[in-house]
Amino acid sequence: MHDEPEFVEVLEKLRHSDFTYAHIETNFGHFSEVDAPARSDQIGSYFMTDPQVAHDLHWAGVDIASLANNHSFDYGVKGIASSIRHCDEAGIKHAGTGSDLEEAREPAYLETKNGRVALVSTSTGNKSHEWATHPKASLPGRPGVNALRARTRYVIGQEAARQLKEIGSQLGILREHHMNVEGSSGLLRNAEDGEFSLAMPNDQSTTGSNLFTPSDHFEVQTTADPRDKEGNLRSIAEAATMADLVLVAHHFSVSEGGRGDTAPGFVREFAHAAIDAGADVFIGHGWHKTLGIEIYNGKPIVYGLGNFFAQSEFVRRVPFDAYESWGHDVDRLTTLTPAAHPLHPGLTAGNLTWWSSAVLNFVFSGGKLAEIEMTPVELGREVSREAPLHRPVGSGDAPLTDGRPYIATGENAQAILERYQRLSADLGTELVIDGEVGRIRL
Incomplete structure (x- = not known):
């Protein structure tokens, strides 16, 4: 319409x-x-x-x-x-x-x-x-x-590692290779020599979510799970054999800290491997x-x-x-409606990128x-950190x-393109x- x-x-x-x-x-x-x-x-x-x-x-x-x-x-x-059925029907x-x-x-x-x-x-x-x-x-x-799946390692300085191991030991949650302690199932399955883990209560029956690597600097490192990566690369190679594009x-x-x-x-590891496999x-x-x-x-x-x-x-x-995760009173559930606020992440002012993007046309x-x-x-707000609303719906607070999506013009268009330009230049493009x-x- x-x-x-x-x-x-x-x-x-x-x-x-x-x-x-x-x-x-x-x-x-x-x-x-x-x-x-x-x-x-x-x-x-x-x-x-x-x-x-x-x-x-x-x-x-x-x-x-x-x-x-x-x-x-x-x-x-x-x-x-x-979802599959309705996509097929459409x-x-x-x-x-x-x-x-x-x-x-x-x-x-x-x-x-x-x-x-x-x-x-x-x-x-x-x-x-x-x-x-x-x-x-x-x-x-x-x-x-x-x-x-992604594997994450927390690289930390030697002194910090010593202190963290001491804290983990005092709390009874330190896990190292030589230990044989209940509540450590799988935590060190992907560990290398010298690495350790903390058996946090919610991780004690899983493969864990933390591996600490003593080093001379601090860094969060992520790598692709080798089996998942290999399986996806097989599918990409199949596609390259069976299709023209x-x-x-x-x-x-997920991110290595804040979403920067x-x-x-x-x-980046998987993207390069995907291209090498035929993408x-x-x-x-x-x-x-x-x-x-x-x-x-x-x-x-x-x-x-x-x-x-x-x-x-x-x-x-x-x-x-x-409703529960956003802090609403679920004892009053029948009085709560989808118009309650907040209920969705990222949908407020102060988000520079949520309300804009681009149509990318690839010419081969x-x-x-x-x-x-x-x-x-642009999607109904100006492209700025304040993101003032200019296509409102409803009359609530x-x-x-x-x-x-509307075609962006003027300052909105420039802001979107300049962001792409700056971030692409950092990648050599x-x-x-x-x-x-x-x-x-x-």
């Missing part, structure tokens, strides 16, 4: 290409066809979207989409299945989730008149019960996401921020797409878990990337944001601002 020229121009750009890719960070389904919420310890949104939106996205031009993300399992196995090819790991990890294929396209989709940051697994004997595989989508909701302007080490375009998302673009061996790595539609304020039903010639054209969009469009030429 929307016909504003600034919005229609976005749709025209989506429809103009041989094909259009999007990441879908929600679930499609009716509340009557899914499970109860499948997680309860995360402060965040619980996403379920009317299946008609899948048809709307395909009408708008979206042909192929990645589904693996930290919200894929919000409504359990039935939510995974309903005609959107998809990858990243499935009834077992083989299905979640396999490439999706899209036929176009200029060649065959493949997509491999993976996610980092999901809980262990959300990881898809293989079947074994009579045991079925677990439905879920194609996970790329290979996309790899990586959704990562540089992708963590395990993402033509690597697409990162998960921080809801635009990040820099790297050209690696002639292939583009987009580390952060940012948001394109930001409408989580309009989730129709919100479960108990969300002779099988090689020739140009990336970047058209900036905290008006909601329309959240649809020259982005030229041509009026209100950005261009990377090879």
Whole structure:
């Protein structure tokens, strides 16, 4: 029903290409066809979207989409299945989730008149019960996401290491290789000589979440889990054999501290390996921020797409878990509504990047990337740290944001493009601002 020229121009750009890719960070389904919420310890949104939106996205031009993300399992196995079913019915090819790991990890294929396209989709940051697994004997595989787990090491100075080990010893939670103590299952499974762990109460029956490495400096180091990395690279190699253009989508909701302007080490490691295995375009998302673009061996790595539609304020039903995690009085649950505030992260002023991004048009010639054209969009707020609202919805104390992409102009366009330009330059990529469009030429 929307016909504003600034919005229609976005749709025209989506429809103009041989094909259009999007990441879908929600679930499609009716509340009557899914499970109860499948997680309860995360402060965040619980996403379920009317299946008609899948048809709307395909009408708008979206042909192929990645589904693996930290919200894929919000409504359990039935939510995974309903999202797949409704994408199929809408005609959107998809990858990243499935009834077992083989299905979640396999490439999706899209036929176009200029060649065959493949997509491999993976996610980092999901809980262990959300990881898809293989079947074994009579045991079925677990439905879920194609996970790329990250291993984290905390590199600390020698004196700090001594003090931390002393604290851990006094608390009875220090774990080193030579120890044989109950409550340390798996904590040191990935440890190297000299490393130690602290058996925090919630980790004592898991593979753990901390490994400390004594050194001469302080640093957080992340690497991709070797088995997950190898499995995904096999899928990428398969796609490169079976298709003319290979996309790899990586959704990562974890970071090495705060979510800054540089992708963590395990993402850069996997991106380079994916290109080496045959990927033509690597697409990162998960921080809801635009990040820099790297050209690696002639292939583009987009580390952060940012948001394109930001409408989580309009989730129709919100479960108990969300109200509880945001501090609402759940003893008054029947009096609470989805209009309560706060209920969703990142949707306030003071967020420079939440309400903007760009349409990226990749131009290939002779099988090689020739140009990336970047058209900036804004989602209903000005592109500044204060993010003043200019397309409000509703009349509450905290008006909601329309959240649809409009072509950005003027200062908004310049702010979006200059951010991309600065962060891409840090990666050795020259982005030229041509009026209100950005261009990377090879």
